[in-house]
Amino acid sequence: xxxxxxxxxxxxxxxxxxxxxxxxxxxxxxxxxxxxxxxxxxxxxxxxxxxxxxxxxxxxxxxxxxxxxxxxxxxxxxxxxxxxxxxxxxxxxxxxxxxxxxxxxxxxxxxxxxxxxxxxxxxxxxxxxxxxxxxxxxxxxxxxxxxxxxxxxxxxxxxxxxxxx
Amino acid sequence: xxxxxxxxxxxxxxxxxxxxxxxxxxxxxxxxxxxxxxxxxxxxxxxxxxxxxxxxxxxxxxxxxxxxxxxxxxxxxxxxxxxxxxxxxxxxxxxxxxxxxxxxxxxxxxxxxxxxxxxxxxxxxxxxxxxxxxxxxxxxxxxxxxxxxxxxxxxxxxxxxxxxx
Numbered sequence: 001x002x003x004x005x006x007x008x009x010x011x012x013x014x015x016x017x018x019x020x021x022x023x024x025x026x027x028x029x030x031x032x033x034x035x036x037x038x039x040x041x042x043x044x045x046x047x048x049x050x051x052x053x054x055x056x057x058x059x060x061x062x063x064x065x066x067x068x069x070x071x072x073x074x075x076x077x078x079x080x081x082x083x084x085x086x087x088x089x090x091x092x093x094x095x096x097x098x099x100x101x102x103x104x105x106x107x108x109x110x111x112x113x114x115x116x117x118x119x120x121x122x123x124x125x126x127x128x129x130x131x132x133x134x135x136x137x138x139x140x141x142x143x144x145x146x147x148x149x150x151x152x153x154x155x156x157x158x159x160x161x162x163x164x165x
Numbered sequence: 166x167x168x169x170x171x172x173x174x175x176x177x178x179x180x181x182x183x184x185x186x187x188x189x190x191x192x193x194x195x196x197x198x199x200x201x202x203x204x205x206x207x208x209x210x211x212x213x214x215x216x217x218x219x220x221x222x223x224x225x226x227x228x229x230x231x232x233x234x235x236x237x238x239x240x241x242x243x244x245x246x247x248x249x250x251x252x253x254x255x256x257x258x259x260x261x262x263x264x265x266x267x268x269x270x271x272x273x274x275x276x277x278x279x280x281x282x283x284x285x286x287x288x289x290x291x292x293x294x295x296x297x298x299x300x301x302x303x304x305x306x307x308x309x310x311x312x313x314x315x316x317x318x319x320x321x322x323x324x325x326x327x328x329x330x
Contacts (some may be wrong), residue, residue, distance in 0.1 A: 095246075
């Protein structure tokens with residue numbers, strides 16, 4: 001009976017260890033991450049903008065660096081999920097095929113007239129391409145310091161940083 | 166008599182006295198309220214002619230007319246794109262359809278087909294009981310939002326119908 005109990009506990013432990021996920025994100029799956037990474041690399045090459053990570057962006061904000069932050073998410077998503085501090089909405093569609101002149105006009109209005117200003121544009125997470133579409137438009141319109149923040153609102157919240165709601 | 170000393174029966178008596186006036190005031194309000202809620206999800210779904218796709222449906226579309234979907238995550242769930250059909254379906258985390266995007270001129274929502282002018286589309290959507298929400302392209306009724314994707318020629322090239330949270 002005692003041997004049976006030990007064996008049962010041992011089997012349960014092995015099962016738990018076997019279920020633990022490993023990879024880029026311990027909570028996630030590797031294949032979607034790989035897919036997103038491929039798209040991200042292609043988009044960054046194509047877009048001509050720079051990228052900034054979560055910790056670096058937080059440092060910029062802590063240092064009160066002059067940055068215009070634009071959320072490329074729909075206004076309703078900003079309301080529901082919150083935004084990065086002092087961000088302005090410049091909603092972009094998920095694909096270029098849905099892009100309208102009104103979207104472009106709204107984004108350029110949010111970016112302002114100073115083409116040398118540092119602009120950071122973000123959306124939901126790494127796989128989200130709204131920020132790519134927006135960053136590319138800004139570069140095409142002569143903005144010289146355009147950064148895409150790929151982690152977006154999900155990474156920002158994951159770090160426990162302040163959001164505006 | 167001071168108003169603080171008046172008993173409930175006094176107010177009831179006053180209400181009875183002005184019964185006709187009250188009814189004539191309340192009835193139009195009642196009907197106005199009914200009008201605002203008159204767009205049920207059945208009525209919405211009856212007006213969607215996009216490959217049989219309906220809001221709230223839990224049909225797991227992975228292929229439509231031989232076109233296989235590509236899936237992307239989003240903050241509110243996930244989206245399936247049917248590129249050759251120019252249709253995107255948005256699912257919530259509950260696996261129910263919460264968004265339909267179409268750029269296909271063989272499809273329509275409230276009789277609005279991609280390809281018609283903004284003026285025609287606006288007339289149709291207002292007639293359907295929607296009102297302008299974020300002018301000029303987004304209209305809302307109850308829990309539904311319809312956005313026109315409009316190009317430089319003032320032609321509607323796509324429609325986004327979304328269920329609001």
